[in-house]
Amino acid sequence: MKHFRMPAAAAVLLSATLLVTAAQPASAHEPPLRALADRADLRIGTAVDMTALADDTAYRRTTAREFSSLTAENVMKWESVEPQRGTYDWSKADELVRFARAHGQAVRGHTLLWHNQLPAWLTTGVADGSIDAAELRGILHRHITAEVGHFKGRIYQWDVVNEVFNDDGSLRDSLWLQKLGPSYIADAFRWAHAADPKAKLFLNDYNVEGVNAKSTAYYELAKKLRAEKVPVQGFGIQGHLGIQYGFPGDVSENLARFADLGMQTAFTEVDVRMILPADAEKLAKQATYFRGLLDACLGTRSCKSFTVWGFTDKYSWVPGVFTGQGAATPLDEAYAKKPAYTALAEALSEGR
Ligand code: G3I
Numbered sequence: 001m002k003h004f005r006m007p008a009a010a011a012v013l014l015s016a017t018l019l020v021t022a023a024q025p026a027s028a029h030e031p032p033l034r035a036l037a038d039r040a041d042l043r044i045g046t047a048v049d050m051t052a053l054a055d056d057t058a059y060r061r062t063t064a065r066e067f068s069s070l071t072a073e074n075v076m077k078w079e080s081v082e083p084q085r086g087t088y089d090w091s092k093a094d095e096l097v098r099f100a101r102a103h104g105q106a107v108r109g110h111t112l113l114w115h116n117q118l119p120a121w122l123t124t125g126v127a128d129g130s131i132d133a134a135e136l137r138g139i140l141h142r143h144i145t146a147e148v149g150h151f152k153g154r155i156y157q158w159d160v161v162n163e164v165f166n167d168d169g170s171l172r173d174s175l176w177l178q179k180l181g182p183s184y185i186a187d188a189f190r191w192a193h194a195a196d197p198k199a200k201l202f203l204n205d206y207n208v209e210g211v212n213a214k215s216t217a218y219y220e221l222a223k224k225l226r227a228e229k230v231p232v233q234g235f236g237i238q239g240h241l242g243i244q245y246g247f248p249g250d251v252s253e254n255l256a257r258f259a260d261l262g263m264q265t266a267f268t269e270v271d272v273r274m275i276l277p278a279d280a281e282k283l284a285k286q287a288t289y290f291r292g293l294l295d296a297c298l299g300t301r302s303c304k305s306f307t308v309w310g311f312t313d314k315y316s317w318v319p320g321v322f323t324g325q326g327a328a329t330p331l332d333e334a335y336a337k338k339p340a341y342t343a344l345a346e347a348l349s350e351g352r
Pocket of ligand 1: 073074116117162238269336
């Protein structure tokens, strides 16, 4: 048989073409984050904006493809589920749970008790004195029992109390503390446990990634509650970071001390904002922050889930709250992967 010799220049051109055409389908079929996370025995999650899920096909597809855990960004909060006193509206939250079930995803419950997004009937009633302390305690008991009971068996982790400490480690001066005193925290966990004994019950806050006054206040509280047999099983670290503030120190040490108490841990709301406009250097730095938190999570078996607070800059809460800041999520506004996405995929590929 005669050998055909290709001219060198043509060979280079052909192999370059092959490389390019070979790269395209390969990148289109890269394993999604959830497949990589499965191998690492971790749930990878996102907060879900229910309006975007209803209206935006690319958002819906990406939610289904990439994540194995979903958190309602807003629709499980008290103002959403009981807009009028005694009248529950589970419709949006049920929709999220149905979507998750259809796509083989777990659901994190967020959140039973917070100082924000409370129904107006409750805050007004407390402010004008028409709801006194005894009645407020009954209202809280009924709310937790109703909500946890409604979703019984369908939520694997509940954020029972959210953001109850100040950064200096003192208890937040919320209406809960003012009217009920500090025992409202133990009550909330006991009531949630009674309504769904299998769900893992979490404390959850921001600025608690590393060892500091606030995370230490949570550590001491968790230790005390567990000694008193209060069913507190998890510590949720939100993980709202900004590249202009530096990466928190001691993240692994912080996770380890909660694990030593026998608790689960989770990153529950991770995003990494920056001062706009974004550029290559800032995006590269952002990627190292995402990866730093995920590596800490992968470094301990106690860390069961890692959730981003939105996956596309198109719907992130950040620019609406921090003027001039944004680009905080792993995909840009057109759903293109940023270095942060690649960093998450690489960390998951390397496993525990
Ligand atoms: O529901 C109303 C809607 O009726 C109205 O038309 C619209 C007009 O702006 O506002 C809607 O409410 C907004 C709600 O999100 C639902 O979209 C509120 O204004 C807005 O303030 C609210 O923001 C949410 C914020 O919590 C409230 O504190 C963000 O989406 C949500 O990402 C954010 O999430 C919190 C976590 O729960 C706890 N940790 C911090 C995190 C970021 O702030």
